[in-house]
Structures are given as C-alpha cells and as structure tokens.
Amino acid sequence: MNLRSFLGGTHVPYSKESTASKPVRQARLPARVTIPLHQHTGAPCEPLVKAGDHVLVGQKIGDSPAKLTAPVHASVSGKVAAIGYYLQSGGRLVNSVVIESDGEQQLSPDVKPRGTIENLSPGDIVGIIRDAGIVGLGGAAFPTYFKLVPPPGKRFDTLVVNGSECEPYLTADHRIMLERPNDVTYGIRALMKAAGVDRAFLGIEDNKPDAIEAMRRAASGVPGIEVVVLATKYPQGAEKQLVKAILGREIPSGGLPVDVGVVVNNVGTAVAVAEALEKGMPLVERVVTVAGSCIREPQNLKVKIGTAIGDLIEECGGFVKEPAKVIIGGPMMGVAQFSTDVPVTKGTSGVLALSKDEVEVEDTSMPCVRCGKCVGACPMRLLPLFISQRAEAGRFDEAEEYNALDCIECGSCGYICPSRRPLVQAIRLAKSEIMARRRKKQ
Numbered sequence: 001m002n003l004r005s006f007l008g009g010t011h012v013p014y015s016k017e018s019t020a021s022k023p024v025r026q027a028r029l030p031a032r033v034t035i036p037l038h039q040h041t042g043a044p045c046e047p048l049v050k051a052g053d054h055v056l057v058g059q060k061i062g063d064s065p066a067k068l069t070a071p072v073h074a075s076v077s078g079k080v081a082a083i084g085y086y087l088q089s090g091g092r093l094v095n096s097v098v099i100e101s102d103g104e105q106q107l108s109p110d111v112k113p114r115g116t117i118e119n120l121s122p123g124d125i126v127g128i129i130r131d132a133g134i135v136g137l138g139g140a141a142f143p144t145y146f147k148l149v150p151p152p153g154k155r156f157d158t159l160v161v162n163g164s165e166c167e168p169y170l171t172a173d174h175r176i177m178l179e180r181p182n183d184v185t186y187g188i189r190a191l192m193k194a195a196g197v198d199r200a201f202l203g204i205e206d207n208k209p210d211a212i213e214a215m216r217r218a219a220s221g222v223p224g225i226e227v228v229v230l231a232t233k234y235p236q237g238a239e240k241q242l243v244k245a246i247l248g249r250e251i252p253s254g255g256l257p258v259d260v261g262v263v264v265n266n267v268g269t270a271v272a273v274a275e276a277l278e279k280g281m282p283l284v285e286r287v288v289t290v291a292g293s294c295i296r297e298p299q300n301l302k303v304k305i306g307t308a309i310g311d312l313i314e315e316c317g318g319f320v321k322e323p324a325k326v327i328i329g330g331p332m333m334g335v336a337q338f339s340t341d342v343p344v345t346k347g348t349s350g351v352l353a354l355s356k357d358e359v360e361v362e363d364t365s366m367p368c369v370r371c372g373k374c375v376g377a378c379p380m381r382l383l384p385l386f387i388s389q390r391a392e393a394g395r396f397d398e399a400e401e402y403n404a405l406d407c408i409e410c411g412s413c414g415y416i417c418p419s420r421r422p423l424v425q426a427i428r429l430a431k432s433e434i435m436a437r438r439r440k441k442q
C-alpha cells in the first residue's frame with residue numbers, strides 16, 4: 001500500500017515497546033507542585049494569588065491581558081507556599097506558584113460543565129478553550145484558542161489532527177487514542193465547530209494499527225472525520241509535514257498552516273478540549289511517557305502539572321543504572337536536563353532517562369565528507385551542511401540566505417550525518433542570531 005508521507009525525513013528506532021501496551025496510570029498526588037506562570041508560547045501570566053492563599057483544583061492562579069497567552073490553574077488543592085523564580089526545563093528561571101497539597105483535591109466552583117457542542121457558538125468554544133488554558137500538547141505549547149481564529153482575510157477549510165507521535169519512546173498519544181477514542185472524537189468535533197470547518201483528518205502512523213482501529217471505530221458515523229494512515233517516518237508529526245502528507249498542500253516558507261486553510265491540533269489537545277466543555281476542567285494534568293533503559297519500570301502516567309520530574313522517575317522505580325542523559329520530550333527534539341527538580345508543564349510529553357548506548361554523549365564530530373545525506377534527510381529541503389558551516393563561521397547573513405529560519409529543528413540531519421556534525425546546534429545558533437538582528441533593526 002502506498003501510504004501518505006512527505007519528502008525527506010529519517011527512520012529512527014521505534015523504542016516504544018516498554019510503554020506502548022501499558023494503560024495510562026494516574027500518578028501519585030505530589031506533596032507539592034511548582035506551576036510556572038509561563039509554560040506556553042506568548043506572554044507570561046501574572047499571579048492572581050499570593051503566598052498563604054488556599055487554592056482549589058482548577059482555580060485560575062495566573063493570567064495576562066496579552067493577546068497571545070494562556071492562563072494557568074492550580075492542579076492540586078492546598079496552600080500557596082511561595083511565588084518566585086524556579087528552574088524550568090531548558091535551564092530557564094520562570095516565575096512560578098508553589099502549592100503544598102492538602103491531599104483533599106477539592107474542586108473549584110468554577111469547574112462545571114460548560115455546555116454541549118450543539119448549544120455553544122464557535123466563539124463560545126474558543127472562549128472556553130482560552131479560559132481552560134489549553135495549549136498544544138504535542139510539545140509546542142502554542143495557545144489553542146489563538147490558532148482557531150484565522151487572521152483577517154484568511155479562512156480555514158480543514159482541521160488536521162496529529163496522532164502520529166513520530167518521536168521514539170513516546171506513547172502518550174498512542175495510549176490516549178486507544179483509551180479515550182470517544183473523547184478524542186468529541187474534542188475534534190468541538191475544534192471543527194470552533195474553526196468553522198466541516199472536515200477533519202486524523203493522521204496516525206501505520207506502526208499503531210490498534211489506535212487506527214480504535215479511532216476509526218469511534219469516528220465511524222461522525223460526519224466529516226476521516227482517519228488517515230501515514231507512513232512511519234520521522235518527523236511525520238511536524239505541522240508542515242503532516243499537512244503535506246495528508247492534503248498535499250505546501251505551507252510556504254515562513255508561513256503557517258492557516259496560509260493553506262488548515263488548522264492543526266494534537267489528539268491530547270482534543271481530549272483537553274472535550275474535558276473543558278463537558279466538565280469545565282481546565283488543563284491541570286496531562287499524560288507523560290516516562291521511559292528509557294535507565295528507568296526501572298517505564299510507564300505512561302497522568303500527571304498533575306507542576307509535579308517534579310524526579311517524583312515521576314521515583315514513581316517508576318527510579319534508575320536501574322546511571323543515565324547518560326535525562327531528556328524532557330522525545331530524544332530527537334527534546335531538551336536535556338541537568339536537574340530532575342524541574343516541573344512537568346503543559347508541553348511535557350515525555351521524561352526519558354537514556355543510557356550511553358541510547359544517546360551520543362561524546363564529542364566525536366569529524367569533518368564534513370560532503371556525502372549529502374543531511375540534504376536528503378531534511379524534510380524542509382534545506383542544505384544543513386551549508387547553513388551550519390556559515391553559522392560556525394559567524395556568517396549569519398549567508399545562513400539566512402540559505403533559509404536557516406525555515407529549519408524546524410527536527411534533528412534528522414544530525415541523526416543521519418556519518419561525521420556526527422552538530423548540525424542542529426549550529427543551525428539553532430544561526431536562527432537565534434538572525435532573529436536577534438531582526439529585532440535590533442525594528
């Protein structure tokens with residue numbers, strides 16, 4: 001069968017065996033959570049509570065008047081122990097609300113059903129999604145409400161739902177589709193109404209036949225939703241690649257899915273939308289894959305936002321051996337951590353503790369042999385070797401001419417490179433330098 005796909009990309013090891021068949025388990029209630037007031041693309045929130053306050057589950061604890069932001073809510077009931085700057089993944093210090101759990105999990109009175117898709121208007125649904133602090137759960141953490149309203153002069157005709165989960169190790173979305181297919185479908189219907197479209201395509205890679213079957217069953221009889229089987233290839237879940245594979249539409253350089261009439265959301269996001277409508281529950285927990293050969297008992301856990309990743313590792317039996325790297329996210333696009341005292345945020349899809357055999361830790365980089373493999377692997381059809389060379393030489397204007405800003409940082413080029421060149425790191429440097437120069441000119 002000729003499965004739908006995109007040009008370029010790589011075939012990375014599956015590495016999902018340890019958690020793919022295990023049902024999602026509710027994680028233990030943590031004694032304290034540290035909830036960052038900035039865990040999304042856009043403006044940070046200001047705290048709405050102060051130290052000493054008692055808060056309830058689902059209570060809004062931070063918001064911002066900015067156009068692009070997402071409110072944050074308490075994931076546990078208890079006392080606000082402190083508000084201050086705490087370490088977050090990526091090494092940033094972020095203003096955060098620390099809550100000591102009282103173990104009661106009392107719900108805020110604001111948490112109540114918000115209506116049905118039928119009796120809510122598209123604007124109502126967008127408002128509920130904003131109120132619930134829902135952001136893209138695939139890892140991008142882009143506020144969902146913002147995506148659903150096209151800019152003036154543009155319109156959507158299609159919703160594309162990402163169920164591909166192409167990163168190795170991660171199985172959270174896979175389990176969500178297996179265990180909550182009706183909630184995924186409900187969320188998709190709500191997103192369709194909010195975006196004003198009457199068709200949605202849910203893309204799932206062919207290495208998840210059980211999820212394909214579960215979702216096909218749940219979507220049968222629901223007008224407008226079609227499950228599309230995609231070739232298993234990394235980075236199939238990236239927005240541009242997904243839209244190309246499913247619809248054959250090319251998002252222009254520097255453009256967004258809306259430029260080709262599409263809005264893209266993840267299956268976990270769809271479930272969060274269903275919970276917001278049906279229960280009025282804001283985004284206060286998410287499914288996280290805890291895996292890697294250094295974890296004693298890999299699992300998918302449903303985790304309160306703000307739980308320290310160290311607590312999750314401990315709940316999975318701790319380390320069987322010293323990890324070479326602890327990563328938040330997948331091994332291709334995730335961020336290596338130097339402390340396990342960082343919290344799970346809305347964008348945390350996985351916590352991986354990988355051994356030396358699973359990651360390249362030594363600096364074994366050799367000169368480029370001009371084999372062109374990185375060019376063939378680049379799903380954005382860039383020339384990674386040239387961009388990285390220019391970046392390493394500090395020639396950022398030239399790197400920009402080679403369209404460095406179109407790089408989606410998928411890591412395919414570095415993965416395939418026989419000389420183990422640190423291509424993505426160099427391209428990332430070029431991107432941040434180009435952006436800094438643009439900001440200066442403004």
Ligand code: SF4
Nearest residue numbers: 378407408410411413
């Ligand atoms: S240049 Fe960027 S988009 Fe292309 S393969 Fe490398 S990391 Fe991916």
Ligand code: SF4
Nearest residue numbers: 368369371372374417
């Ligand atoms: S894959 Fe590596 S060695 Fe080959 S051309 Fe690209 S940078 Fe050079």
